Amino acid sequence: MMTPTHLLVLDLETRPDSALLPADRDPAAFPKPIQHEIVTLGFLLARIERDGQGERYTVRKLGAASIADRSERELLAGFWQMIDKQKPRLVTWNGRGFDVAVLKQRSLIHGLTAPQWHRTDPRYGYDYRYQVNWHCDLMDVLSDNGASPRLSLDEAARALGLPGKWNGHGADVAEQAQAGDFAAINRYCEGDVLNTFVLYLRWACFSTRMTAHGHNATVQNLLDYLERERGERPHVGEFVDRWQASDRPCPLFVNEPIGEPGPQPPEAHLRSEDVV
Template identity: 75%
Template sequence: MASPLHLLVIDLETRPDAIILPADRDPAAFPKPIQHEIITLGFLLARIDRDGQSERYSIRKVGSASIADRGEREILAGFWQMVDRNRPRVVTWNGRGFDAAVLKQRSLIHGLTAYNWHRTDPRFGYDYRFQTEWHCDLMDVLCDYGASPRLGLDEAAQALGLPGKWNGHGAEVMDLVAAGDYPAINRYCEGDVLNTYVLYLRWAHLSTRLSARGHNASVQNLLNYLEAGQEKNPHWKEFTDLWQSSERPCPLFVNEPLGEPGPQSLESHLRSEDVMP
């Protein structure tokens, strides 16, 4: 069976589509996904390098696509082309509840085709909720698919020592749209993408996709990439400065044991401590 070649972390900023909103809708109700027009699609694309059973990631590009530069149809078509071309594992935060639903439902409006999304492993592919190989909705996974309370991105990020939503909040997006400040929306969206990516690295280490060395190498690769681009993207420097100044237990790197135990050596250790029967 084919495996993902890349990691693609995405986040959307949207506004209500006044043209298709019902006239009698409750103004306090949150519009349904199909009723959200995309303003910005933020993304991080990284190559998946494999070392035996472990992975590590190398950043290829961090950026955003905005309606200030192109139409919604072009943003959507570009996303599906990115999926077709790079065959990525898509990572989202509440993506099944919102982002992926917006992408698919708005694509209906524009008459687009999402080829690889539906042809890649049709049974356990992007739309299969309980498999993280092709689409990992990190919030859904961390909350055990609804068994525990929903966790906000800002809450999770700050708990780990990440900046969280230091440069804006979703409630401010409409004011920024009204002011025509699309660069600020892009910066905010990219901030959410960066938080989501680092949270994914920590979860990938917890779930044994990444060894400690693979996790730390992936973090260092991200730091190097952001440092190289910080002159043109000052918000990347803000992110790394806040992250590196955190006093949380291990905001950047995890401990690297001299020999990372595999299943047998871990079992032997537990038996030696008389923990296992």
């Protein structure tokens, strides 16, 4: 059976597709997935590596692509090509309820195919809700598939000491796109991707997919990557600064049990209040 080789954290920003909205629709009603035009596709791609009995992740790229640079069809085709090439575990927040539904339904409009997505075992592959190896929808997982109230991304992120939605809101995307401010949309989308990635790391540690050392090593790798990007992308530096300034009980690193292999995170990034 195939196993994922990469982790792909995904977030979409969309706007209503006026050509598909019914004339008599309630203006306050949220459009259905097929009625959403993709504006920006944000992602973080990381390589999955073994770390003792668990996994660790090495960040390869954080990015966002928008309709300012390519058509919606090209954004969709690029996403499915990434699935085909990297064979990733997809990580989303409400991806089953929205993002992946938009990707699938908008792909029907453009006549696209998704070979690798449908090559996985249908019982345990991307489309199987109760298996997180190929698609982990964190919002669904953390609510026990709807048994408990669902958290918003901002609620979950802020509870753990992450910045949350500090640099925008989805309700502003349509107006920003109309004004041509796609750079602001991309920055906001990348922020959501970073929040989702770190939330996944904490869940992966809690669920024993990662060891504490694997979690801390991955967090350090992410911090190092974002520091290198800070000069050209100040918003990722602001994400780090807000995250490190948090007074939550365990915002960055978790305690590594005595005897667990691997070094502690460097002192430059480690404060006593960061460790429980």
